[in-house]
Amino acid sequence: MKASRKPVESGRLRTSTFLVEGMCCADEEFTIRKKLSSLPGVNSCAFNLVAQKLTVTHSVEEGAICKALRDVGFSPRPLTEGLRSATLRESGWHLYSVLGSGFLTLVGLLLSRPDVLPAITNSVFGAAVLLGGWRIARKGLKAARALAFDMNFLMTGAVIGAMIIDKWEEAAVVTFLFALALWLESYSLKKTRNAIRSLMDLSPAIARVRRNGTEVDLPVENVQIGDHIFIKPGERIPLDGIVVAGYSFVDQAPITGESLPVEKLPGDTLFAGSLNQKGSLEVRVTKPVQDTTLSHIIHLVEEAQSRRAPSQAFVDRFARIYTPAVIGLALLVSIVPPVFFGEPFESWFYRALVLLVIACPCALVISTPVTIVSGLTNAARNGILIKGGVHLEDAGGLKVIAFDKTGTLTRGLPAVMNVIPVDNIPPERIIAIAAAMESHSEHHLADAIVYYAKERGVSYEDLAMHDFEAIPGKGIQASLNGETYYLGNHTLAEEKRICSPEVEDKLQQVEREGKTTIIVGTEKAVLGIIAIADSLRPESKEAIRLLHERGIERIVMLTGDNPGTAKAIADQLKVDEYQAELLPEQKVDAIQSLVERYKKVGMVGDGVNDAPALAAATVGIAMGTVGSDTALEAADIALMSDELPKLSYTILLSRKTLKLIKQNIALSLLIKLTFLALAVPGIATLWMAIAADEGATLVVIFNALRILRTKDRSMD
Numbered sequence: 001m002k003a004s005r006k007p008v009e010s011g012r013l014r015t016s017t018f019l020v021e022g023m024c025c026a027d028e029e030f031t032i033r034k035k036l037s038s039l040p041g042v043n044s045c046a047f048n049l050v051a052q053k054l055t056v057t058h059s060v061e062e063g064a065i066c067k068a069l070r071d072v073g074f075s076p077r078p079l080t081e082g083l084r085s086a087t088l089r090e091s092g093w094h095l096y097s098v099l100g101s102g103f104l105t106l107v108g109l110l111l112s113r114p115d116v117l118p119a120i121t122n123s124v125f126g127a128a129v130l131l132g133g134w135r136i137a138r139k140g141l142k143a144a145r146a147l148a149f150d151m152n153f154l155m156t157g158a159v160i161g162a163m164i165i166d167k168w169e170e171a172a173v174v175t176f177l178f179a180l181a182l183w184l185e186s187y188s189l190k191k192t193r194n195a196i197r198s199l200m201d202l203s204p205a206i207a208r209v210r211r212n213g214t215e216v217d218l219p220v221e222n223v224q225i226g227d228h229i230f231i232k233p234g235e236r237i238p239l240d241g242i243v244v245a246g247y248s249f250v251d252q253a254p255i256t257g258e259s260l261p262v263e264k265l266p267g268d269t270l271f272a273g274s275l276n277q278k279g280s281l282e283v284r285v286t287k288p289v290q291d292t293t294l295s296h297i298i299h300l301v302e303e304a305q306s307r308r309a310p311s312q313a314f315v316d317r318f319a320r321i322y323t324p325a326v327i328g329l330a331l332l333v334s335i336v337p338p339v340f341f342g343e344p345f346e347s348w349f350y351r352a353l354v355l356l357v358i359a360c361p362c363a364l365v366i367s368t369p370v371t372i373v374s375g376l377t378n379a380a381r382n383g384i385l386i387k388g389g390v391h392l393e394d395a396g397g398l399k400v401i402a403f404d405k406t407g408t409l410t411r412g413l414p415a416v417m418n419v420i421p422v423d424n425i426p427p428e429r430i431i432a433i434a435a436a437m438e439s440h441s442e443h444h445l446a447d448a449i450v451y452y453a454k455e456r457g458v459s460y461e462d463l464a465m466h467d468f469e470a471i472p473g474k475g476i477q478a479s480l481n482g483e484t485y486y487l488g489n490h491t492l493a494e495e496k497r498i499c500s501p502e503v504e505d506k507l508q509q510v511e512r513e514g515k516t517t518i519i520v521g522t523e524k525a526v527l528g529i530i531a532i533a534d535s536l537r538p539e540s541k542e543a544i545r546l547l548h549e550r551g552i553e554r555i556v557m558l559t560g561d562n563p564g565t566a567k568a569i570a571d572q573l574k575v576d577e578y579q580a581e582l583l584p585e586q587k588v589d590a591i592q593s594l595v596e597r598y599k600k601v602g603m604v605g606d607g608v609n610d611a612p613a614l615a616a617a618t619v620g621i622a623m624g625t626v627g628s629d630t631a632l633e634a635a636d637i638a639l640m641s642d643e644l645p646k647l648s649y650t651i652l653l654s655r656k657t658l659k660l661i662k663q664n665i666a667l668s669l670l671i672k673l674t675f676l677a678l679a680v681p682g683i684a685t686l687w688m689a690i691a692a693d694e695g696a697t698l699v700v701i702f703n704a705l706r707i708l709r710t711k712d713r714s715m716d
Helices: 026-037 061-071 093-112 118-145 151-164 168-200 293-307 314-341 344-357 362-381 388-396 404-409 427-438 444-453 491-494 499-513 540-549 563-573 584-598 608-617 631-632 648-678 686-707
Strands: 013-021 042-048 051-058 075-078 207-212 214-219 228-231 240-245 248-251 263-264 281-285 382-387 399-403 412-422 467-471 476-480 481-486 516-522 528-535 554-558 577-579 601-603 619-623 637-639
Touching: 013 061, 026 042, 026 061, 026 118, 026 540, 051 061, 051 427, 061 075, 093 118, 093 168, 118 151, 118 168, 118 648, 151 168, 168 467, 228 491, 248 412, 263 388, 281 608, 314 344, 344 648, 362 382, 362 388, 362 648, 382 388, 382 648, 388 619, 399 404, 399 584, 399 608, 404 412, 404 554, 404 563, 404 601, 412 427, 412 444, 427 467, 427 476, 427 481, 427 516, 481 491, 491 516, 491 584, 499 516, 499 528, 499 563, 528 563, 540 554, 540 563, 554 563, 554 584, 554 648, 601 608, 608 619, 637 648, 648 686
Parallel strands: 399 554, 399 601, 554 577, 601 619, 619 637
Antiparallel strands: 013 051, 013 075, 042 051, 207 214, 207 228, 228 281, 240 281, 248 263, 382 637, 412 528, 467 476, 476 481, 481 516, 516 528
């Protein structure tokens, strides 16, 4: 018979969002979904485990939904506009209970000697179980109430079974390990929520606004479209807008990914969260705070992480079937023979206990985390921070890796690439003139030229400078030793009528290479051209070569820079594909397109603008020491030493780890199934069951520790 579709209670459908304390894993999502599916008037549910938000489409009253959630042990509250920034209570008692359980377990093991009464050690182990297991038991009961038996329920039953047969030390150890895993999961989600909040800190909460002819400081929520705000040098821009007056350079790399500060004149667009540099600006607001580009980035990070629910490990999926099956089998073994066949109850109850002990999932539960911990430890020793086992597993299956350009494949800082003389003018003279003038300039490229001169020992201090003048949007001019010099862009050279066909050819050649040009000249002629660009990281080429050798099918470069710069970098690195002039949401679109084509896609980046793409990728990889806090938190893997070639080692380690996980699961299941088959006819005893459980545990632990010896020969 076909299952009928549940009717929706009559009434207008509406959508409500709830904050649900304690909802932090896919098992609890399963419990809530099953409970709400039985409630008439609930049409659909959407979960955001990162933010602990539940969105329900329904026609029933919100109070009925809250009651249903409370029935399975959660503490919900409707999320109104006033609570949008509310945070859930974070308790330190969870960690204290885990540490206390571990401490008491250790004390109990140390007391397990012939001269100590068993009652004393068992009391210590019992206290460890109570302290570390109350959360596990509560989660298991939540699932049981909704008839959605999960690993927590099985763990609770296994621990109780272990204590019934007087295996108190096993009960305590299993409780501590599982409680520690739950705390790590909760801690990871808390860090992710903090990462999203740190995005908001990029944009100031207060804006300086002109009202009734005077400047007042107002919360950004009270600023309206059309208001004029004022930004001083060194301040972050609070809202999106258009420059009305002023001139400056703005570092908008956190938003657009552009490698160099962008010149801003009246009529140009500004993004909230970007950093004004050395000029004052008057800006007309074009978007309210909730619609700024930065707000959209925050939304993309939240949405991408919510959409990418934690992948269910085989052990968790297997437990959905394994748990009720084992419980049901144990009940049948203890009831059916005595009731229907007149067999002695004590004998068959004993066999049922043996069955439950054999079913204790210690080896099965440990098979994955021990292997993962070994892999994570190996990675940490090599400067690779991997934020969870699922990410370590996923890295080995990557088929495509996309790289942000600025700060990832390149240094993210402007540098002089070369000096191109005109009419055989010595390059040293060109650099000396430029450095003397730029040493008095506030232009964002000035430091690169001065640094280049000092690095090559070019002296410019003896050039006496007078009449220094900045030409907004074009360059600077000054008198050096009595002669006037100009330093600026192509437009300035054209205005001074010193741009010859030879100079035009040289400019076109340099610009085709994606470099920024600075022209040095006098009132009569151009002396030379200084080419500036974002320089490549020295290890970028080697990293891409190693990834191809490791079997990565395609390397893609994503950047907010112009197509000319992107092509020049792509050609040098020999990447398979590049996409230029991408805003953050377009990077997400690019990643999602790659995921549709190749399924498993990694994203490597370092900036805030990369955070949504890092979250949308199968595996997000951040450059650790130079990466922004948000990119580090949004990413799944961080290269702490910024050594790109270690990406290939991460993939090698992932594949080795996944192979050992499969071996350990197979070993633990084979041992368990063998003794399950021996338990029903009464061949297996309690001691055999204990030996099987502990033996399987030792086997998987020793097998997992092999990964600690893994080395990457390609990096020797």
